[in-house]
Amino acid sequence: MGLGLLNLVAVGLVIALAQPMLRKYIPSAGAAVLAVLCLATYILAARLIERRTPTELAANRVLPEGAAGVGIGFLLFAAVMAILLAVGVYHPAGWGTTSGLANGFFFAVMAGITEEILFRGLLFRLSSKIVGTWGALIFTSLLFGLAHKANPGATLASSVAIALEAGVLLGAAYAATQRLWLPIGLHIGWNFTEGPLFGMTLSGNKMTEGVLRGSLSGPGMLTGGAFGPEASIVAVLVCLMAAIFFLWRIVKLHRAEPAMWTKHRVTIVGVKD
Secondary structure (H helix, E strand, C coil), X not given: CHHHHHXXXXXXXXXXXXXXXXXXXXXXXXXXXXXXXXXXXXXXXXXXXXXCCCHHHCHHHXXXXXXXXXXXXXXXXXXXXXXXXXXXXXXXXEECCCCCHHHHHHHHHHHHHHHHHHHHHHHHHHHHHHHHHHHHHHHHHHHHHHHCXXXXXXXXXXXXXXXXXXXXXXXXXXXXXXXXXXXXXXXXHHHHHHHHHCCCXXXXXXXXXXXXXXXXXXXXXXXXXXXXXXXXXXXXHHHHHHHHHHHXXXXXXXXXXXXXXXXXXXXXXXXXX
């Protein structure tokens, strides 16, 4: 646990020190570089500090699980927009532009890798050693929601929405596979679809015009208000439905780690001669 916390400190320092310089000197590709630095730091710290092989980043699962995650993330957000369209909240306005696709993709990759390493690879993995898988899921989901409280347009409702839809879904995907590639892919696919493709406000950050043009109008519960459609009840319900599948997989595959205080004690039974 202590060595894992040192890994957390190392990754946090790299993000804190590198991000301002990358934004200043190479703003266009800085997000992608930060993602690579964060990933490399985590792997090196796992090997050199924690003295373990980071199986949660198994190289042979990058493509199948990462691609699956991106596809699922795309489908989930597309489903949200389809529902909002059906209830008259989303109003398409034709084609936009593809000029922001590259920067949007780099941003999505950076957010997906750095946030999943911090919240699932470190905080979830380490806290589960103490409070178990279910405790870690609750703990990291709450933290993930609070981490977005400082975003533009954030409210208590938006933080609760992020905790329920993203915190639970991404944590469950990690626990079900015991690897980071699926939640990283999910995170990237969702962000890329919401911002560069649909041109929606992403976690309070107004994106440049997306490939599709459109607007939202209606009650804040459905539009998500200034925070964007992530804060809508539709997004919460869609993601929770997907999370149920991964929660079922955790139980079926017996991958729920018990809390530290409920683990069975090893006893030695004496045998008489």
